[in-house]
Amino acid sequence: MSKRDWRKLDESDVRVRPGRGTRPRSKRRPEHADAETAMVIGVDRGRWTCAMESGAVVTAMRARELGRTPVVVGDQVGIVGDTSGQPDTLARIVRVEERTSVLRRTADDTDPFERVVVANASQLIMVVALADPPPRTGFIDRCLVAAYAGGLEPVLCLTKSDLASPEELLALYTELDVPVVVTRSDEEPAELRARLTNTVSCLIGHSGVGKSTLVNKLVPDANRAVGVVSGVGKGRHTSTQAVALWLPEGGWVVDTPGIRSFGLAHITPDDIVKAFPDFAEAAEECPPGCGHLGSPEDPGCMLDELVPDAPGRLTSLRRLLASRAGMDDYTDGS
Ligand SMILES: Nc1nc2c(ncn2[C@@H]2O[C@H](COP(=O)(O)OP(=O)(O)OP(=O)(O)O)[C@@H](O)[C@H]2O)c(=O)[nH]1
Numbered sequence: 001m002s003k004r005d006w007r008k009l010d011e012s013d014v015r016v017r018p019g020r021g022t023r024p025r026s027k028r029r030p031e032h033a034d035a036e037t038a039m040v041i042g043v044d045r046g047r048w049t050c051a052m053e054s055g056a057v058v059t060a061m062r063a064r065e066l067g068r069t070p071v072v073v074g075d076q077v078g079i080v081g082d083t084s085g086q087p088d089t090l091a092r093i094v095r096v097e098e099r100t101s102v103l104r105r106t107a108d109d110t111d112p113f114e115r116v117v118v119a120n121a122s123q124l125i126m127v128v129a130l131a132d133p134p135p136r137t138g139f140i141d142r143c144l145v146a147a148y149a150g151g152l153e154p155v156l157c158l159t160k161s162d163l164a165s166p167e168e169l170l171a172l173y174t175e176l177d178v179p180v181v182v183t184r185s186d187e188e189p190a191e192l193r194a195r196l197t198n199t200v201s202c203l204i205g206h207s208g209v210g211k212s213t214l215v216n217k218l219v220p221d222a223n224r225a226v227g228v229v230s231g232v233g234k235g236r237h238t239s240t241q242a243v244a245l246w247l248p249e250g251g252w253v254v255d256t257p258g259i260r261s262f263g264l265a266h267i268t269p270d271d272i273v274k275a276f277p278d279f280a281e282a283a284e285e286c287p288p289g290c291g292h293l294g295s296p297e298d299p300g301c302m303l304d305e306l307v308p309d310a311p312g313r314l315t316s317l318r319r320l321l322a323s324r325a326g327m328d329d330y331t332d333g334s
């Protein structure tokens, strides 16, 4: 089978395809009525690698008419031109569908803007080691905020369970109903694999937590796939880019090497509270601009009036809100 075909199996074996079911409609320019739909699986220096529904992997440029419209990994796009996926062909992206979720990376020294790095992922898998390196709850909390605000379901993946027990960490997140999977490298990640199947999921984690170990188990040809995406060479420049890898069972896992945390600067307390239906209604009655932290910071916060079924849940929510409020103190390593 051709190297430029993202599927190894017969087409009839593939149950998931990019954008299945929930693809939003967009205005179509008449001359592009014949555009084919694809999912962006890699971006490199003005070239987008796209997986066609046919299974072909196509290199595309952005049509002039799109201007500087951002096109990121996970985007559903319409493509015209040569979509055969043959070497040395170049197709054109003529439209970008509305996104169902967004993850922004933080601004940094090289780029003062938060930018969307992954679109349309339904889950954010936070990969955290139980030891070596020790877990950092600040990192988890910020990921949770980014996930809730961006429209992804957060999932906590605790690695290296051969080294330490997950109990203590679990206690912190049960109130928020964050799903948890526990893994160790000497066992198959069956539960995680089941969670990922037929979804687009984004993996985030600090260096050394065992993310590559997991990706290599989930995507047996991950290294080769990264090579395909880079197009030319397997240079270092690809290692900091998000890249979507096709799962043999169906679905996509987006690896985000070099992206250690996500941008929170534009997230409001309301964005976070909206992700919690049991609090969202009461919060609508809060004074304008309420940060929902409760008194003394936010006198009049209606969440104080609630008697939640689980009081610890409000405490947990407020811990998240506080982590957002304290984001100015945020450093990548914390
Ligand atoms: N004891 C133990 N060690 C593990 C486990 N998973 C990974 N490791 C080890 O932890 C180290 C880091 O694993 P990687 O998979 O490279 O971690 P990573 O998160 O990809 O880190 P970067 O490659 O730096 O981004 C390696 O020495 C692995 O062998 C585990 O479940 N248990």
Ligand SMILES: [Zn+2]
Pocket (backbone or CB within 6 Å): 283, 286, 287, 290, 291, 292, 293, 294, 298, 300, 301, 302, 303
């Ligand atoms: Zn409030």
